[in-house]
Amino acid sequence: MMRIDILTLFPNMFSGFLEESIMKRAIDAKLVDIHIIDFREFSTSKHKKVDDYPYGGGAGMVLQVQPVYDALRSIKGYREALKIIVSPQGVPFTQPIAYEYSSHDHIIILCGHYEGYDERIRSYFDVELSIGDYVLTGGELAAMVLVDAITRVVPDVINNDESHIHDSFNNHLLEHPHYTRPREFDGQEVPEVLVNGHHQKIEEWRLQQSLAKTKKRRPDLYKKYLEDKNDETT
Ligand code: ADE
Numbered sequence: 001m002m003r004i005d006i007l008t009l010f011p012n013m014f015s016g017f018l019e020e021s022i023m024k025r026a027i028d029a030k031l032v033d034i035h036i037i038d039f040r041e042f043s044t045s046k047h048k049k050v051d052d053y054p055y056g057g058g059a060g061m062v063l064q065v066q067p068v069y070d071a072l073r074s075i076k077g078y079r080e081a082l083k084i085i086v087s088p089q090g091v092p093f094t095q096p097i098a099y100e101y102s103s104h105d106h107i108i109i110l111c112g113h114y115e116g117y118d119e120r121i122r123s124y125f126d127v128e129l130s131i132g133d134y135v136l137t138g139g140e141l142a143a144m145v146l147v148d149a150i151t152r153v154v155p156d157v158i159n160n161d162e163s164h165i166h167d168s169f170n171n172h173l174l175e176h177p178h179y180t181r182p183r184e185f186d187g188q189e190v191p192e193v194l195v196n197g198h199h200q201k202i203e204e205w206r207l208q209q210s211l212a213k214t215k216k217r218r219p220d221l222y223k224k225y226l227e228d229k230n231d232e233t234t
Pocket of ligand 1: 086087088090129131134136139142
């Protein structure tokens with residue numbers, strides 16, 4: 001079973017997330033074991049302080065190294081674990097990283113707050129990841145994004161079928177449109193090919209739809225798709 005420890009100052013933010021839907025199922029099925037650690041409890045200061053003013057001056061507070069260091073060392077097996085910091089300065093988190101991390105036995109994620117981390121915190125972690133080019137009030141939502149994306153590709157979390165093999169991004173393409181009943185709603189019809197087409201025609205239609213959507217919305221992904229395709233044929 002994969003173990004994930006999350007170091008946070010706001011443990012309650014994780015309750016809904018871990019108690020619903022696929023995350024709950026994965027935990028109940030003992031496919032993942034998730035521990036939330038409030039690292040404020042490890043502060044050795046009088047009022048359990050975890051932040052302080054920046055050396056050199058400037059706006060905002062900086063997360064101190066001591067509480068993080070002691071919380072980290074309280075986790076059994078922390079030396080061998082993959083240790084991740086989430087921050088807007090990290091490298092972009094992507095689907096291939098989710099797949100790669102899903103085979104790790106033990107992951108530790110640190111959620112930051114305040115203006116930043118004392119730089120020395122970084123020396124105890126292996127990698128720094130960002131979930132996108134925007135700034136959140138804290139790392140908790142980013143940690144949940146990581147945990148969610150990694151958990152859903154852990155073997156057996158999503159039923160044996162192939163539902164994540166066709167995911168957007170596995171082949172650099174966005175997904176084709178989907179339809180379910182009814183066949184007509186408010187004057188909008190399900191495309192004829194999906195109702196009457198045979199298998200090959202449907203696959204052709206879906207690929208064409210994927211290509212058109214990707215080219216329009218994500219020219220960056222479309223370029224990668226074409227490059228990969230060229231590599232295959234040369
Ligand atoms: N913390 C604040 N903003 C973040 C982001 N975009 N990604 C990861 N962690 C963050």
